[in-house]
Amino acid sequence: SFLGSNCGALRQQPFDSSEEKPQFPGASAEFIDHLEFIQPNVISGIPVYRVMDRAGKIINPSEDPQLSKEQVLNFYQKMTLLNTMDRILYESQRQGRISFYMTNYGEEGTHIGSAAALDPRDLVFGQYREAGVLMYRGFPLDLFMAQCYANVDDLGKGRQMPVHYGSKDLNFVTISSPLATQIPQAAGAAYAAKRENTNLAVICYFGEGAASEGDAHAGFNFSATLECPLIFFCRNNGYAISTPTNEQYRGDGIAARGPGYGMMSIRVDGNDVFAVYNATKEARRRAVAENQPFLIEAMTYRIGHHSTSDDSSAYRSVDEVNYWDKQDHPISRLRHYMTARSWWSEEDERSWRKQSRKMVMEAFEKAEKRHKPHPDLMFSDVYEEMTPNLVKQKEAMWRHVQQYKEHYPLDAYAK
Amino acid sequence: MYSSMSMCMNKTCNLEILGLCFTVSINMRCICPSVIFGEDVAFGGVFRCTVGLRDKYGKDRVFNTPLCEQGIVGFGIGAAVAGATAIAEIQFADYIYPAFDQIVNEAAKYRYRSGNLFDCGNLTIRAPWGCVGHGSLYHSQSPEAFFAHCPGIKVVIPRGPVQCKGLLLSCIADQNPCIFFEPKILYRAAVEQVPTEAYTIPLSQAEVIQEGSDVTLVAWGTQIHVLREVANMAQEKLGVSCELIDLQTILPWDTETVCKSVAKTGRLLISHEAPITGGFAAEISSTVQEECFLNLEAPIARVCGYDTPFPHIFEPFYIPDKWKCFEAVKKLISY
Numbered sequence: 053s054f055l056g057s058n059c060g061a062l063r064q065q066p067f068d069s070s071e072e073k074p075q076f077p078g079a080s081a082e083f084i085d086h087l088e089f090i091q092p093n094v095i096s097g098i099p100v101y102r103v104m105d106r107a108g109k110i111i112n113p114s115e116d117p118q119l120s121k122e123q124v125l126n127f128y129q130k131m132t133l134l135n136t137m138d139r140i141l142y143e144s145q146r147q148g149r150i151s152f153y154m155t156n157y158g159e160e161g162t163h164i165g166s167a168a169a170l171d172p173r174d175l176v177f178g179q180y181r182e183a184g185v186l187m188y189r190g191f192p193l194d195l196f197m198a199q200c201y202a203n204v205d206d207l208g209k210g211r212q213m214p215v216h217y218g219s220k221d222l223n224f225v226t227i228s229s230p231l232a233t234q235i236p237q238a239a240g241a242a243y244a245a246k247r248e249n250t251n252l253a254v255i256c257y258f259g260e261g262a263a264s265e266g267d268a269h270a271g272f273n274f275s276a277t278l279e280c281p282l283i284f285f286c287r288n289n290g291y292a293i294s295t296p297t298n299e300q301y302r303g304d305g306i307a308a309r310g311p312g313y314g315m316m317s318i319r320v321d322g323n324d325v326f327a328v329y330n331a332t333k334e335a336r337r338r339a340v341a342e343n344q345p346f347l348i349e350a351m352t353y354r355i356g357h358h359s360t361s362d363d364s365s366a367y368r369s370v371d372e373v374n375y376w377d378k379q380d381h382p383i384s385r386l387r388h389y390m391t392a393r394s395w396w397s398e399e400d401e402r403s404w405r406k407q408s409r410k411m412v413m414e415a416f417e418k419a420e421k422r423h424k425p426h427p428d429l430m431f432s433d434v435y436e437e438m439t440p441n442l443v444k445q446k447e448a449m450w451r452h453v454q455q456y457k458e459h460y461p462l463d464a465y466a467k
Numbered sequence: 468m469y470s471s472m473s474m475c476m477n478k479t480c481n482l483e484i485l486g487l488c489f490t491v492s493i494n495m496r497c498i499c500p501s502v503i504f505g506e507d508v509a510f511g512g513v514f515r516c517t518v519g520l521r522d523k524y525g526k527d528r529v530f531n532t533p534l535c536e537q538g539i540v541g542f543g544i545g546a547a548v549a550g551a552t553a554i555a556e557i558q559f560a561d562y563i564y565p566a567f568d569q570i571v572n573e574a575a576k577y578r579y580r581s582g583n584l585f586d587c588g589n590l591t592i593r594a595p596w597g598c599v600g601h602g603s604l605y606h607s608q609s610p611e612a613f614f615a616h617c618p619g620i621k622v623v624i625p626r627g628p629v630q631c632k633g634l635l636l637s638c639i640a641d642q643n644p645c646i647f648f649e650p651k652i653l654y655r656a657a658v659e660q661v662p663t664e665a666y667t668i669p670l671s672q673a674e675v676i677q678e679g680s681d682v683t684l685v686a687w688g689t690q691i692h693v694l695r696e697v698a699n700m701a702q703e704k705l706g707v708s709c710e711l712i713d714l715q716t717i718l719p720w721d722t723e724t725v726c727k728s729v730a731k732t733g734r735l736l737i738s739h740e741a742p743i744t745g746g747f748a749a750e751i752s753s754t755v756q757e758e759c760f761l762n763l764e765a766p767i768a769r770v771c772g773y774d775t776p777f778p779h780i781f782e783p784f785y786i787p788d789k790w791k792c793f794e795a796v797k798k799l800i801s802y
Contacts, residue, residue, distance in 0.1 A: 207581075207584055208582040211582065216580070220584040220585065225581075233541065233568065233573050236538045236542050236545065237541050237542070237548065239545060240541065240542035240544060240545025240553070241546065243502075243546055244549035244551040247502070247528075247551065254549075266565070267538075267541060267569075269535075270533075270535045270538030270541060273538065277533055433579045434618050435719075436586070439671070440719070440722075440723070
């Protein structure tokens with residue numbers, strides 16, 4: 053269950069010095085007459101909520117969300133499709149076909165479990181390792197590829213590095229590289245949603261590293277004081293590039309910070325898709341009903357490298373990575389749940405692997421052949437309108453490129 | 468310029484009451500989902516700009532935030548992205564820097580990086596700006612140059628109550644994130660008759676306040692009033708006719724009006740309180756010498772603050788006062 057703190061704002065009694073209770077406006081508490089420091093508890097920290105054990109067996113049947121076979125199969129297929137897309141696009145970067153990529157290995161459960169618990173109209177603010185949320189909502193493979201290839205079909209018009217996805221239709225705010233900037237923005241968006249009486253929530257994803265940024269503190273504090281219907285979803289995957297968690301923080305992770313802001317908080321097993329689902333669903337229901345933020349810290353493990361620019365063997369052991377890949381993986385745990393109910397056979401697995409790979413390869417081959425967007429798009433959308441200086445600069449660019457055209461890769465771009 | 472508007476005013480009010488409060492009040496009436504927020508906004512603000520608004524429009528639209536500029540701007544961006552008209556107040560421009568990342572990396576780039584799927588055009592950031600006589604390092608700054616280097620935002624500075632209302636309403640209506648710097652020394656000092664109904668003054672259009680033939684004077688905000696005096700001194704003492712231009716919008720700035728003027732006069736003086744090195748006068752100077760090189764009769768003059776932090780007791784020596792500007796006009800004429 054969620055760790056609560058004092059509900060609502062601190063209530064102020066009228067000042068009365070005949071009372072022995074502290075009268076300070078800043079805190080509601082009793083006096084204490086002996087000196088005692090509060091010891092932070094990191095040895096037995098906030099417990100990790102889970103529904104399935106590592107073998108995919110339900111521990112407490114009353115916590116089983118009892119989703120339909122169709123829903124569970126959909127979870128599984130989305131997680132594995134993401135995994136397949138990751139493998140192919142990671143390889144494509146190694147082969148020089150795309151410039152950069154970030155995989156989601158090991159964290160598929162955090163994406164699919166949380167996405168499934170939301171209303172599709174809930175606005176999503178992400179960091180960069182949440183592609184499964186977008187996939188769950190129905191973002192087609194073609195558009196994932198288009199963004200990574202920065203081709204003419206990219207909704208982002210080729211302006212950003214790979215994995216900086218966005219979709220207005222699917223209510224997924226475009227990813228930006230600076231970390232944690234989305235956190236106070238999510239608070240503002242949730243406040244606006246509250247004012248409009250939409251009964252929608254906003255969800256904001258970030259890693260345990262980004263949670264160290266000042267913007268995280270700002271977002272938590274604003275959302276609590278301004279009573280925003282918002283879910284903060286922290287993916288604590290053990291590493292921020294090479295920095296392990298014991299160099300990122302000294303307290304009990306991110307969940308323990310929530311009560312400091314007056315915020316409902318919970319820690320969950322991020323590799324248990326049902327635990328993620330249950331926690332997100334309940335957080336969402338209450339965030340909207342009670343206009344308060346909820347903090348979910350999903351414990352997980354980043355199985356892949358930080359990105360294609362990283363080689364994590366430089367800072368962690370192969371044994372450690374293998375443990376998570378083989379012994380505690382969201383995809384395998386769900387598969388065990390499914391096979392135990394005879395919902396998924398070896399044949400289903402074989403045929404799905406083949407089919408999903410084929411889908412990804414087709415999208416991939418198609419995306420590679422497409423042109424890049426027209427270079428005029430370098431100059432638009434800086435402002436809503438084209439400004440005079442940009443009109444001049446665009447003309448100057450084309451004059452130059454016409455004169456030196458053999459030095460510019462015009463053939464790759466749309467005419 | 469305002470001849471087409473019906474001027475039904477019979478009250479004089481200073482900037483803080485009419486220019487600002489009224490503007491925000493009109494906006495909040497006209498644009499349903501607008502919200503105004505920041506430190507101490509609820510009780511009326513440290514410069515009284517939001518007095519009466521909470522009672523009139525409600526606590527969900529006029530509210531205090533925690534003391535955190537990066538949060539104020541980040542929150543404002545998110546509200547704007549979700550469709551609200553968000554007016555974020557930073558208590559002093561000197562304290563805007565914690566929000567620099569949110570402004571430069573996020574607000575300014577929101578539309579471009581998303582391929583126009585998302586934008587925060589509904590965001591306006593307001594901050595008191597410029598010297599006030601005793602403000603010292605942290606209550607006197609003019610940071611417009613930092614933001615001039617950031618494509619995607621607009622930076623606007625009014626010289627008085629009438630411009631304040633028109634320009635602020637334009638910023639609020641403009642579908643790009645805008646920073647609106649308000650000369651704090653004018654909050655209590657400037658008194659003008661301001662039309663009571665809503666009107667806008669276009670952004671990115673400089674105003675030729677006074678025509679002249681010998682020297683072009685360019686400034687914005689408080690410094691316009693200094694240069695107006697300088698123009699009078701030049702006429703009386705030197706028989707020199709100055710053309711005075713209020714830039715009004717720093718970014719994107721109206722190169723055409725300034726260059727057209729310099730092509731006519733051949734002499735340019737730009738003046739601002741902010742330190743001279745890398746100040747916005749440098750950008751104007753560079754563009755004008757490119758466009759008007761053969762028209763120039765003298766090097767372009769910049770009369771600005773020194774390259775020091777804004778001092779306390781030394782303010783009278785620091786600021787680009789009318790004597791420094793007058794001396795610069797003399798040098799331009801006698802080159």
